[in-house]
Each structure stands twice: as C-alpha cells, then as structure tokens.
Amino acid sequence: MRAFHCDHCGHLVFFDSVRCMHCGSALAFLPDQLRMGALAPAPDAGPGLWRPHGAQAGTALYRQCYNQTTWCACNFAVPASSSQLLCVACRQTRLLPDLSDPAHRRHWTQIEAAKRQLFYTLARLGLQSVTDAPEPGAGPVYAFLADQPGAPAVVTGHQGGTITLNVAEADDAERARRRLALHEPYRTLIGHLRHESGHYYWDRLVRDAGRLDAFRALFGDEREDYAAALQAHYAAHPAPDWHAQHVSAYAAAHPWEDWAETWAHYLHMVDLLETAAAYATSLDVPGTAPAVHETVRDPFATPAPDFDTMVRQWVPLTLLLNSLNRSLGQQDAYPFALSAGALRKLRFVHDTVAAG
Numbered sequence: 409m410r411a412f413h414c415d416h417c418g419h420l421v422f423f424d425s426v427r428c429m430h431c432g433s434a435l436a437f438l439p440d441q442l443r444m445g446a447l448a449p450a451p452d453a454g455p456g457l458w459r460p461h462g463a464q465a466g467t468a469l470y471r472q473c474y475n476q477t478t479w480c481a482c483n484f485a486v487p488a489s490s491s492q493l494l495c496v497a498c499r500q501t502r503l504l505p506d507l508s509d510p511a512h513r514r515h516w517t518q519i520e521a522a523k524r525q526l527f528y529t530l531a532r533l534g535l536q537s538v539t540d541a542p543e544p545g546a547g548p549v550y551a552f553l554a555d556q557p558g559a560p561a562v563v564t565g566h567q568g569g570t571i572t573l574n575v576a577e578a579d580d581a582e583r584a585r586r587r588l589a590l591h592e593p594y595r596t597l598i599g600h601l602r603h604e605s606g607h608y609y610w611d612r613l614v615r616d617a618g619r620l621d622a623f624r625a626l627f628g629d630e631r632e633d634y635a636a637a638l639q640a641h642y643a644a645h646p647a648p649d650w651h652a653q654h655v656s657a658y659a660a661a662h663p664w665e666d667w668a669e670t671w672a673h674y675l676h677m678v679d680l681l682e683t684a685a686a687y688a689t690s691l692d693v694p695g696t697a698p699a700v701h702e703t704v705r706d707p708f709a710t711p712a713p714d715f716d717t718m719v720r721q722w723v724p725l726t727l728l729l730n731s732l733n734r735s736l737g738q739q740d741a742y743p744f745a746l747s748a749g750a751l752r753k754l755r756f757v758h759d760t761v762a763a764g
Contacts, residue, residue: 409679410489410683410686411581411628411686411687414428414431415444415445415461416446416462419431422439423444423528424483424524433447433461434446434447434458435447436458436470438485439495439497439527440496442532444724445461445485445502446461447461447485454469456471456472457470457471461496469487470486470487470488471488472485473485473486473494474493474498475494475498479507481513481517482495482497482498482524483524484524497520497523498520500527500547501549501551502551503550503551503552505553505575508553513710515554515576515579516552518597519573519577519578524653525598525604526601526605526675529675529678529679532678533760534764535609545759548569548571549569549570549571550572551571551573552572553572553575562575562576565604571601571605573597573601573603573604577597589677592658593740594742594743602672602676603668603669605671605672606667606670606672607667607668608667610671613760613763613764614667614760622756623756627663628666628668630664635741640659641658641660641661651750652749653745653750654669654749654750654753655669655673655754656669656673656751666753667736674757675756678720680729680742681704681705681718681722681725682706682707684707685707686722686724687704688703689725690704691704691724692724702724704725705717717748726741729741729742730743
C-alpha cells in the first residue's frame with residue numbers, strides 16, 4: 409500500500425488513521441478518490457457534513473460512515489450526495505454477528521479493517537468498483553458470522569459471490585490454534601480474505617472470461633471432485649514434492665485451491681511491493697557476487713514494472729522482511745519459497761489481472 413499524508417500538515421498517516429497525530433486534523437479515507445483526506449466540519453452545508461481541508465464552499469462534501477459514528481469501526485467517508493448510510497466498503501458486508509456481544513464487535517471491527525485493505529488493493533488493480541452505487545458483480549460481498557450453540561459451525565469459504573468468514577478468526581489465540589492444528593505456516597485475516605477473493609475472481613476472470621483451457625493446462629482440471637480432494641488432503645500429509653508446482657501445501661489439494669492460494673500470494677506481492685516503493689526502498693543483497701542492487705518499483709507506476717521485475721525485487725524484499733522479523737524474535741512474515749512451477753502460476757494470475 410502506498411504511503412499517505414495528512415493534506416493539512418503533510419505529516420505521515422496510515423490507511424486506518426482517523427486523526428493526524430501531528431496537527432490533530434480529522435482524517436478519513438475517500439474511496440471515490442482512493443486517497444486520505446483531512447476533513448473540516450461544514451456546518452454551513454448541513455449537520456454531520458465535512459469538506460476536505462482548504463476546499464471552498466460548493467466543493468464535494470462527505471459524511472462519516474454509519475459504522476464509524478455508531479461503532480467507531482470504519483474510517484471510509486461517504487459522499488454527501490449518497491443516499492447510503494454506509495460507505496462503499498461496509499455496504500459489501502451483508503450479514504453480521506450479534507454486535508451487542510463485545511467480543512463479536514471487536515472481532516468484526518478487526519475483520520472490516522482487513523477487508524478495507526483488500527478493497528484498496530482490488531480497487532488499485534481495477535477489479536473493485538469505488539463508486540457510490542457499484543454495479544452487480546463489481547466486487548464480492550461478505551458474511552461475517554459467529555458460531556451459535558447447537559448450530560453447525562460457521563465455515564470460512566466462498567459461494568455464489570459471497571465470502572463467509574467465521575469471526576473467531578479474529579481471535580489471535582484461536583487463529584494460532586487453528587494454524588497449528590492444520591500445520592499451516594501462515595494464517596491471517598488479510599490472508600483469508602485474499603484467498604477467498606480468489607475464488608470470486610476465478611468465476612469472473614477465468615470461468616466467465618473464456619480462460620478455462622489455459623487455466624487447466626497450468627493448474628489442472630477443476631472438475632475434479634472437490635469434496636473428495638479436500639478430504640484426501642486432510643486425511644494424509646501433502647506430497648513431499650508439493651513445493652515444485654505450488655505456492656503452499658494447501659494449494660496442492662485441488663485446482664480451485666491452487667488458484668486461490670496463488671491469487672492470494674499475488675496480492676501479497678502487489679501490496680508489499682507498493683509499500684516498499686512508497687518508502688523508496690533500495691536493496692543490496694548481501695553475499696552475492698557481483699553485488700545486486702535493487703530499487704523497488706511501484707507495481708502501479710506508469711509504466712508498470714513487468715512481472716519478471718516484480719519477482720526479481722520480491723525475493724530480496726521478503727528476505728529483508730523476514731530478517732527484520734527474526735531480529736525482533738518474531739517468526740518469518742512471509743514463510744514461503746516460490747519455485748519455478750509456482751512462479752509460472754503467479755505469472756498467469758498477473759497476466760489474467762492485466763487482461764481484465
């Protein structure tokens with residue numbers, strides 16, 4: 409993600425900021441402009457309305473999302489011209505847990521924050537509408553649900569354009585327990601949402617876009633029995649050579665999961681490269697002869713770097729990231745090594761996104 413600044417004082421702020429810690433200005437992310445804005449109350453225009461800092465009367469006005477004014481759970485603004493109470497991102501969530509439960513409310517707030525991060529990346533890739541009234545099929549919708557006594561457990565997944573997530577995944581201890589039980593090296597909220605969005609975009613960019621033959625040639629035939637494939641995956645250890653063709657062990661379970669895991673890794677790559685480029689990151693890879701120097705390029709620059717450049721910079725960047733984590737006694741942030749086979753699939757995702 410790119411770096412954001414308060415447009416009142418110029419101080420660095422973050423994507424989820426609601427106030428500038430330097431000058432005290434109220435902040436909101438303006439999804440229709442994909443930028444952070446410092447806002448000032450505009451009582452002359454109407455109650456609850458705000459205008460961007462320095463803007464004159466008659467310019468675009470905004471109001472806070474209902475989920476911010478009610479739950480302090482969203483920093484996306486809503487155009488004043490909209491008839492909607494919720495911002496364009498919050499409107500994607502169609503089902504919620506019981507928010508009178510403080511734990512549910514806390515977990516839901518964390519999931520919505522991760523979902524806004526996904527929203528931003530998808531919008532930057534041209535895959536997510538940022539308009540006030542997105543057309544049908546312009547992006548996934550969500551159900552964030554909690555387990556209920558006597559009812560079947562809520563299963564995280566995608567079906568028919570809806571991404572479902574069990575809000576228990578926002579509990580750090582529970583997520584760690586599931587990660588260990590399933591022998592996973594990585595399990596995060598943004599990882600879940602990126603993976604499940606891959607299933608949504610497989611329908612849109614592969615199945616409905618005439619790319620099935622190309623997909624099957626690389627990932628395999630998705631008509632393979634899905635339930636049986638997952639049952640076999642969980643019943644036995646993955647094949648020892650899974651890494652030769654897949655980004656993760658779970659990707660080897662079925663072609664659909666291979667695509668979704670690869671898609672998630674591509675979004676990891678795009679987001680991390682954009683962040684590194686925003687901080688003008690330059691890398692000298694130690695232990696190489698001759699010395700290798702890379703200045704990370706923004707994947708959204710014009711012209712954009714090609715896929716080979718992205719991969720060439722991704723590898724030392726993740727080595728740096730993991731080394732920094734280890735210096736603080738933390739686990740690797742990106743505990744994966746991408747093989748030539750996995751990179752061919754990542755290239756397919758890159759080309760598919762570029763083709764739209």
